[in-house]
Amino acid sequence: MYGRVFAVAVVGIQGRLITVEAHVGRGLPALTLAGLPGVAIQDARERVRPAVESSGLTWPLRRVVVNLSPAGIRKEGPGFDLPIALGVLAASAQVPATLLGSYAFAGELSLKGELVATAGILPVAMAAAAGRLKGVVVPEGNAAEAALVEGLDVVAAPSLAAVAGFLRRSWSPSAERPPPRPEPQPSRDVDLAEVRGQGMARRALEIAAAGGHNLLMVGPPGAGKTMLARRLPTILPAMTRQEALEVTRLHSVAGLLSGGLVAVRPFRSPHHSISAPGLLGGGSGFLRPGEASLAHHGVLFLDELNEFRRDALEGLRQPLEDGRVIVARASGAVEFPARFALVAASNPCPCGFEGDPQRMCRCLPNRVLAYRQRLSGPLLDRIDLHLAMPRLSRAELLGTEPGEPSAAVRSRVEHARARQRSSLSGTPWTCNAQMPGALARQHARLTDAAEAVLSLAVESLLLSGRGFDRALKVARTIADLAGEERIQVEHMQEALSYRAVPSSEELDHTG
Numbered sequence: 089m090y091g092r093v094f095a096v097a098v099v100g101i102q103g104r105l106i107t108v109e110a111h112v113g114r115g116l117p118a119l120t121l122a123g124l125p126g127v128a129i130q131d132a133r134e135r136v137r138p139a140v141e142s143s144g145l146t147w148p149l150r151r152v153v154v155n156l157s158p159a160g161i162r163k164e165g166p167g168f169d170l171p172i173a174l175g176v177l178a179a180s181a182q183v184p185a186t187l188l189g190s191y192a193f194a195g196e197l198s199l200k201g202e203l204v205a206t207a208g209i210l211p212v213a214m215a216a217a218a219g220r221l222k223g224v225v226v227p228e229g230n231a232a233e234a235a236l237v238e239g240l241d242v243v244a245a246p247s248l249a250a251v252a253g254f255l256r257r258s259w260s261p262s263a264e265r266p267p268p269r270p271e272p273q274p275s276r277d278v279d280l281a282e283v284r285g286q287g288m289a290r291r292a293l294e295i296a297a298a299g300g301h302n303l304l305m306v307g308p309p310g311a312g313k314t315m316l317a318r319r320l321p322t323i324l325p326a327m328t329r330q331e332a333l334e335v336t337r338l339h340s341v342a343g344l345l346s347g348g349l350v351a352v353r354p355f356r357s358p359h360h361s362i363s364a365p366g367l368l369g370g371g372s373g374f375l376r377p378g379e380a381s382l383a384h385h386g387v388l389f390l391d392e393l394n395e396f397r398r399d400a401l402e403g404l405r406q407p408l409e410d411g412r413v414i415v416a417r418a419s420g421a422v423e424f425p426a427r428f429a430l431v432a433a434s435n436p437c438p439c440g441f442e443g444d445p446q447r448m449c450r451c452l453p454n455r456v457l458a459y460r461q462r463l464s465g466p467l468l469d470r471i472d473l474h475l476a477m478p479r480l481s482r483a484e485l486l487g488t489e490p491g492e493p494s495a496a497v498r499s500r501v502e503h504a505r506a507r508q509r510s511s512l513s514g515t516p517w518t519c520n521a522q523m524p525g526a527l528a529r530q531h532a533r534l535t536d537a538a539e540a541v542l543s544l545a546v547e548s549l550l551l552s553g554r555g556f557d558r559a560l561k562v563a564r565t566i567a568d569l570a571g572e573e574r575i576q577v578e579h580m581q582e583a584l585s586y587r588a589v590p591s592s593e594e595l596d597h598t599g
């Protein structure tokens with residue numbers, strides 16, 4: 089006796105339609121899984137029999153063989169409990185086959201037969217739509233994300249018993265859909281108006297938001313680095329629907345969705361103790377995206393940058409370069425998108441007061457050097473905006489003058505982004521920071537005077553090739569903020585003021 093059900097394998101953020109075949113035949117009671125099931129699917133094996141028996145259904149006490157095809161590819165994904173159980177139920181004639189060919193089934197089962205919320209349901213629904221199926225049957229907790237795929241019939245079920253009822257046409261999901269949740273808005277709890285003084289830093293934050301640039305803030309404790317970084321999301325431009333769908337897909341695979349569309353740009357601030365797989369993606373069994381990918385189209389904030397593990401920071405070089413993470417596994421490499429703006433904060437030395445006019449740094453010079461060397465040159469080299477932040481004076485801190493509110497800054501950011509979108513239209517890039525060097529040189533449009541400032545900088549500041557391109561991109565963003573077609577002298581000068589401050593060691597070498 090034979091049954092056939094559609095499931096979806098999820099690798100990275102890609103779903104792929106899989107056929108689950110089940111055969112119930114002679115032999116001692118056993119369940120065999122064939123067709124390259126991954127670790128997560130092997131796991132399903134232990135759960136399906138108790139789930140079936142707790143649902144008022146019968147587990148056939150015969151030899152059961154389940155085969156996943158196409159055979160060549162490795163199947164991963166957390167949602168195979170339900171389709172495997174249904175395959176067995178179909179093969180033992182407990183559910184009719186009529187609807188089985190029109191739906192893809194996905195969901196993890198509890199031992200009691202409940203369908204529990206499962207990671208990766210959005211890619212499952214997308215694969216079902218791409219395979220021209222009528223719909224998907226998923227756990228109730230995943231209904232909202234599946235419903236993001238247009239034209240797909242989403243059947244959200246609480247349990248295996250309910251799904252069996254659906255196939256027998258004796259149960260149907262409540263016609264009354266829960267009202268769509270209001271889309272979350274950017275947090276209104278914090279606002280740039282609360283930040284006093286720090287004009288340079290506020291300006292750098294605005295440039296970072298406008299051009300999607302990476303930003304490093306270096307300053308003593310209490311300067312307001314963390315405070316500023318947390319306010320960056322309040323001035324970022326809104327996401328397009330396309331971007332929001334990409335972000336939602338990553339959060340779906342991570343099992344972090346609680347509703348439908350993630351409409352607000354992500355702001356991720358992992359603790360410095362995070363491991364490399366936690367930051368970049370990994371895990372045994374089903375592969376999950378890391379914080380770098382969860383920050384896709386948003387901000388990855390690394391507070392106390394020097395405290396992060398070196399291997400984790402090294403791994404960031406690739407996503408900073410090309411907007412994606414590749415996780416190598418025995419079964420093949422898996423790719424996750426990871427195009428984020430990096431915002432990092434660091435103290436200048438272990439005690440935090442190096443360079444402070446009012447307080448003495450108590451660190452030994454070689455400790456300061458070791459502290460700085462924990463940040464790799466190649467990482468720092470990929471940061472467009474380097475900013476030294478002084479501590480506020482007492483007078484500034486006690487002053488009552490409020491800063492400019494986030495809404496005003498955001499509207500300038502939106503205008504600058506609109507200019508970039510139109511000048512970059514026809515390319516895969518949407519903001520200045522993403523442009524490759526050659527394109528940046530072509531798009532820069534400097535006045536002759538600005539050009540002269542730049543060539544002087546190349547000679548006198550020993551600007552590297554990367555530093556040159558970086559200064560151009562930042563200058564382009566500053567000109568976009570000013571609504572100028574061409575980069576003027578003052579834009580170029582401001583851009584050069586954010587270049588990496590050479591370490592004392594580098595200065596020693598160059599004399």
Ligand SMILES: Nc1ncnc2c1ncn2[C@@H]1O[C@H](COP(=O)(O)OP(=O)(O)O)[C@@H](O)[C@H]1O
Pocket residue numbers: 282283284285286307308309310311312313314315316433480
């Ligand atoms: N520019 C500022 N305007 C208003 N408050 C500030 C400012 N800088 C620091 N503070 C106050 O000091 C606290 C510590 O700042 P924080 O951002 O944590 O500093 P850092 O991260 O540089 O060590 C903040 O919570 C805030 O109350």
Ligand SMILES: [Mg+2]
Pocket residue numbers: 313314315391433
């Ligand atoms: Mg801090």
Ligand SMILES: [Zn+2]
Pocket residue numbers: 437438439440441442449450451
């Ligand atoms: Zn110190």
